[in-house]
Amino acid sequence: MVFKCQEDSFLKEFTSTVVKCEETKEPVVEYGKTSQFEGYQVVLDNTILFPAGGGQPHDIGWLNDVEVVQVLRKGEEALHFTKQPLEVGAEVKQRVDWSRRFDHMQQHSGQHLLSAILENEHNLRTTSWWLGADESYVELESTSVSEDAVRRAEARCNELIQAATPVTVKFYQANDPDLEEAHTRGLPKDCMDTIRMICIENVDKNMCCGTHVSNLSQLQVIKLLGTEPGKKGKTNLKFLVGNRVTNTMQRMLDREKALTALLKNEPNKHEELVQKLQKNLKVTNKNLQNVLSELAQFEIDRIKSEKPKFVFMFKKEATPEFNRAVSKGLENEGLFLFLASEEPDKPKEGQIMIQGPEEHCNALGQQITELLKGKGAFKNGKFQGKAGDLGGINKCRKLIEDYFKNL
Ligand SMILES: [Zn+2]
Structure with missing residues (x-):
């Protein structure tokens, strides 16, 4: 059957008669995405709503005020998917969503x-x-x-x-x-x-x-x-x-405008400016690494000379390399060490590291990980893992201080 939409593809409205209306649970497919559907399949004596075929997606539209969410061709019939039933024999006005079509x-x-x-x-x-x-x-x-x-x-x-x-x-x-x-x-x-x-x-x-x-x-x-x-x-x-x-x-223009505002320069300079920024960032990161590794050594030396009972160190900007360097530098000192830092893009989350004598780790480890929603495990006397919520960091400091005060 040649449908009305194939005879005249520019027809936006058309009057037709309902021939069949049956319940259906067949899914709706929208540009390759399938979603569940429960409603009705309506057949009309002719249609201006195109049923999917030949690579062209189905139309959407209305039968009176009832929305048509999908049209499929089954043999000679076009099935119109609607949420509400329509009376067989009734005359309906079809309208097609023209901008989509x-x-x-x-x-x-x-x-x-x-x-x-x-x-x-x-x-x-x-x-x-x-x-x-x-x-x-x-x-x-x-x-x-x-x-x-x-x-x-x-x-x-x-x-x-x-x-x-x-x-x-x-x-x-x-x-x-x-x-x-x-x-x-x-x-x-x-x-x-x-x-x-x-x-x-x-x-x-x-x-x-x-x-x-x-x-x-x-x-x-x-x-x-x-x-x-x-x-x-x-x-x-x-x-x-x-x-x-x-x-x-x-x-694209909207994106370009946003970039122009961010980079404070004309579009033809964007590429050059981003390259410059990337280069600067690389140098800055390298410098930061150097400073952090000097700082790690400085902290190790200070702690070694002060010989405290425990170390609690929360440095927001510390990198995993910094934490590893401090932990390694102090691993033979027999002291309890707690290190924490923030994730650069998610400040509520972070990295934590715990190490030290087994008795202290056993006494504190579980409470600390609970306070910080920590994910990870003790391995060879060290805990290294993620903190799901650094909101408990002050309670954590108090816990460790009290524990060592009462020893
Ligand atoms: Zn074609």
Whole structure:
């Protein structure tokens, strides 16, 4: 069956009759993400809501005021998924979510154009494609695609868009000899009962069940985003068409504006400035390491000369290297040592280290780890692990002080 949306892809409203309404628990799939659903599957005498097929996602819309969350094709029928039931025989007004549908039309017709140019002019065959929530891609039968081919294909597609090349839909009988020059490019044959051909004038003829623009100028522009390795022997070429290009451009501009404010300089200086910052950070970190390792030695010498009963050291900025150096430097002194530091990006969390005579570790270890929500274990007389919450650090100091006062 050819649905109304395939006859006229620009119809936004349509009146139809409810033919069937059955309960369902079939899941809803949204751009590849599956979610549970409980509701109804409604069949109408005809529909302007496109059921998913040919790589194009389903439409969403309304039947009167009842929301349609998914449309699937099962044989000759289009199943409309709704939360509320509709009475069989009732007349309903269909409305399609046009911004979503037109976006799908732009991406889908854009894919036909791109695939045709890549095949005709670069000998790169499309084996499948994906229309995603943000980006789409064509899967090409090649292990690599040159940057030059990508650049030239993009320019050629935009040339045909600027020329307002017409796009028409033609219907054929299965034995029509004209069919031989068309192809499906290995795309799913899920809607091949009526042979429907999408023709881009002088460029492409392709069997397809999707909804398409009537003129390439409606695509506005196509932008190729580059390639990624695909399945074995394949390369995915990512693309955006029409409104997605302007929306993406806006997001990029917003990010650039934020960076300009942070870096206090123009966009053409951003790269240079970030490189400079990274270099400075590297030098600063190296200097910090040197200072901390000198400080560790200084602390070790001080503690050795003072000979305290215990050491409690909480240095927020201490690195794991600093803590390890102090612990190693004091491991033969026979004193109880507690070290703590903050995680640089999560100040509530931190690293802790406990070492010393077994009797003290046994007496204090468990209470300390409980106070600091510590995760880890004693190994060879040392505890090294994470503190889930440094909020208890003062209680921890008090605990250790009291313990040694009462010894
Ligand atoms: Zn198609």
